[in-house]
Amino acid sequence: MLIPIILSGGAGTRLWPVSREAHPKPFMRIGGGKSLLEQTHERALAVSDGTTPLIVTNRDYYFLSRDELANQQVKPQYLLEPMGRNTAPAIALAAMWAMEQKNDATMLVLPADHLIKDTPSFYTAVRHAEALANDNFMVLFGIKPKAPETGFGYIEMGDAVSQHARVVKRFVEKPDAATAAKYLATGNYVWNSGMFCFKASAILDAFATYHPALLEAAQGVWKTIKAEGDKIELNAGFSSLENISIDYAVMEKAKNIAVIPGDFDWSDIGAWSAVADAIQADESGNTSNNCQNIIIDSRNTHIEAKDRLVAAVGLDNLLIIDTPDALLVADKSRSQDVKQVVSRLKASGHDAHKIHRTVIRPWGSYTVLEEGPGFKIKRIAVKPGASLSLQMHHHRSEHWVVVSGNAEVVNGEQVIALEANQSTYIPAGHKHRLTNTGATELALIEVQCGAYLGEDDIVRFDDIYGRVG
Structure with missing residues (x-):
């Protein structure tokens, strides 16, 4: 066996x-x-x-x-x-x-x-x-x-x-x-x-x-x-x-x-240079994960970009790694040193070492659309039948606007049914919960307001995914 x-x-x-x-x-x-x-x-x-x-x-x-x-x-x-x-x-x-x-x-x-x-x-x-x-x-x-x-x-x-x-x-x-x-x-x-x-x-x-x-x-x-x-x-x-x-x-x-x-081919994909080696190169040694990216008069350059078109002109031996909230540009020969960037981010307390702009959760995902002093805007997507934890925030209030789907919202002592183009306001300190009661994905826009908007400002009271405590 x-x-x-x-x-x-x-x-x-x-x-x-x-x-x-x-x-x-x-x-x-x-x-x-x-x-x-x-x-x-x-x-x-x-x-x-x-x-x-x-x-x-x-x-x-x-x-x-x-x-x-x-x-x-x-x-x-x-x-x-x-x-x-x-x-x-x-x-x-x-x-x-x-x-x-x-x-x-x-x-x-x-x-x-x-x-x-x-x-x-x-x-x-x-x-x-x-x-x-x-x-x-x-x-x-x-x-x-x-x-x-x-x-x-x-x-x-x-x-x-x-x-x-x-x-x-x-x-x-x-x-x-x-x-x-x-x-x-x-x-x-x-x-x-x-x-x-x-x-x-x-x-x-x-x-x-x-x-x-x-x-x-x-x-x-x-x-x-x-x-x-x-x-x-x-x-x-x-x-x-x-x-x-x-x-x-x-x-x-x-x-x-x-x-x-x-004798088999093998890669531990330990650095971006290894990712580039796993992709078929053009006659100049260039590689890309997206056929829409444009590479002109360049050699041995790798572009990793999914969310927008990237154009490279006159480059040699570079790595260009583009994500919605961070861009890496590095000499390909220094690909092992990218870990130093992560060390710097950790030392400064920047969330980019840990999470993406879109974060996967057991119930679905959320995407940070914009943020600034005192506010943060998210798009929240909840799977059919899924439910966020019953929770509370000390430092922020939240406005929820349903874009599509059907929601059941616990807001303090109230239980509210919401559908597209309807909304609710959740003051700081209120227990609240969001559940998708429909057969399709629930999408809503969340606007947070407060002096502190960190993801650790959350107290869970009940959770179907075992995350309480």
Whole structure:
């Protein structure tokens, strides 16, 4: 039984301004119009013959993930972390879940934010890894390097353990350019992809041998899980687990480690230069995600713009990433440094590191249309049958004008039915709730007025999505 474990987390700071904390890299649509999460889920189903995958993700991404995979024939289970603790705790807990599915289950661990187009070759590599896992090896998928890349960790390969795999001699941290060139020349190194295949029992035994403290703490957390429907929630005790990668915790110490040097194409989409590489270039090396964008007398330039036309003239080796509320212009060779922008935004308290102008919520979405001192204007879209929480704001009042659809509004002690071209005023301090009672999307304009308009000025009293407290 091959059980896919999909690790879906990380803010993808080098892919700002498209990837942000509230809408990170796994939800980006690269290659074929589907999100990276959806593509990973489909690969996992195909290679495991439809076995239900487990997606390990942050609690905040549960509803977004579920909506993203709503059309999939086989729905996953979700293991929800209250905060990030790197890959070792995630894999240890996933192994405990896999053992409950079947004692001798084999785990295929896949990050949710990788792009693989040559799926037949990937499936072949998985079958080879599965065979080795049955012989009690813990298997890594290496990627044959195509260039002296400094953004990846490397694996030095030793003797062959099968026709398709070799012993892991050592792990190497991200090298400088000269060292990476030496690795490429020897032909004895592969990129560490972060994908694994092993028996659930084997990885738990490895934790017991090489990091027993983490295993004991994780077992304590597992005893207190709350399982309901398709989700398993981890409690606050998860925060006490060590923040450590599976490589540091186990793989660099264990002896029964093999690596398969993969022949399939692969990208971790770690920076905008990798996004550009995933798109067919024109004769001058230019790429764009939108055929309406105009590129004239330019070379090796990438444009990412969905909401408006972008024209580039006389440029060389640039990245232009346009979103409704932020624009990035960078030298393509500096794509790894985009994360410094995010650090600056965080330090200054600017929301652009975390949220987009359009923010996805379990009940639908809202888009900030305009804002200034003392006011903010939003367009709110609510799914049929969905409902916002019963809530209150201390510092702002709100005016709601229905544009289309049917709404039921709780406003203080009143319950009001509203339809298109009708409105209501909600003073600061009033409990209120919005519900879509119709069969189509409810759209309304919200005008906020007040001295403080931050999204954290909200007190929830009741919520069908479990967000109270």
